[in-house]
Amino acid sequence: MQSTVKERFLKYVQIDTQADPTSHTIPSSSKQINLSKVLSEELTIMGIEHELTATGYVYASIPGNSDKPNVPTVFFCSHVDTAPDCSGTDVRPIVHPNYQGGSITLPDDPEQVITLEKFPELKDKLGHDIITASGHTLLGADDKSGVASIMDAAYQIVNNPEIKHGDVKLFFTVDEEIGKGVVNAELDKIGADFGYTLDSGNIGCFEYENFSANGFEIKITGVSAHPGYAKGKMESAIKIAGEIVAALPKDSLCPEATSGMEGFVHPHSITGQLESASIKFIIRDFVTANLAKHQAMLEEITTQVLKSYPNSKYELIVTEQYRNMRDVVDNHMHIVDTAIQAMENVGVAPSLGSIRGGTDGSLLSHNGLPCPNLFSGQHGIHSKLEWTTVQEMQAAVSTVVEICRLIEEKA
């Protein structure tokens, strides 16, 4: 069966689907639906039943061809939108066939150079057909590599009836890049037992844990007075906020000093006048219970600072954002085992990692659909240096097809 992943990918990336974080519409930019429509047309050509919703979601369903009665239903998910950080208008994809090493200079802006220094994994791509943008835009491999891989896998499955599989569902989302990918997802329309997002990096990357995340705000109320007659009365909320920020840890527990499995507290916004001030944080940790410990530390700093300001007050506001999918996936480790075995069966070396952020999969997992994240061949995402390779996407296709086959075999 001929691979269609490259042609699909080149077509999808030329459709501008940039999400808009300032918008209040669903989807945030209506142009995202242009790609959803193309997917709908291609699914129709493949004879795959599906629904394109008014908000741009595509739910598709490939009926199983197995004689076994109880094969679990799996789904695969990716997002059609691209990041707001970098232009996605007039993307001109360039295929660099049979990569032979060295740097790749992007023709429309010679200052944009993909180098081994920036991307050490390039050394493993000799012979690959690398796809880049032309220098003015991102490429959109995040996540059109995932979309193209899932679409080609569907094409392979429906055209190779000798591959036995249970029901396979596809789910394409919008607005993932602004944290709203699955907020309107209808789980009964997905209609699966578990699934995988294809929204990850280098070949073999597989992630089933991500940060647990809270928003946290310290609101300070000080005491105002006429500056000329303030002695012994005024308590400046601005100065209180400044002292709290100055007391935060600097060599640990902050984004600039942590990596791997370490969590952090991060003040991302501060506003204030004499009488009132607010410090907003994001709090992140792979261990969900540690969020409360980090919040307690912030409260301790606040009460210490306020000892010098006896007539001022504080208020803490906690907002739950997302949770580590591992809390859920740990109870369904067969999902992880199947993915690892599938990769090994198709000659891909699995590389387990953790996401220092959230995914569509973390929300789906906590809503009852366990959903780890599988590689699709993304590199340099959200930038003009973004690239992927045809061979990595083909490996993602093979992995998806093999996952479907293994689930049937094990049932």
Ligand SMILES: [Zn+2]
């Ligand atoms: Zn993505």
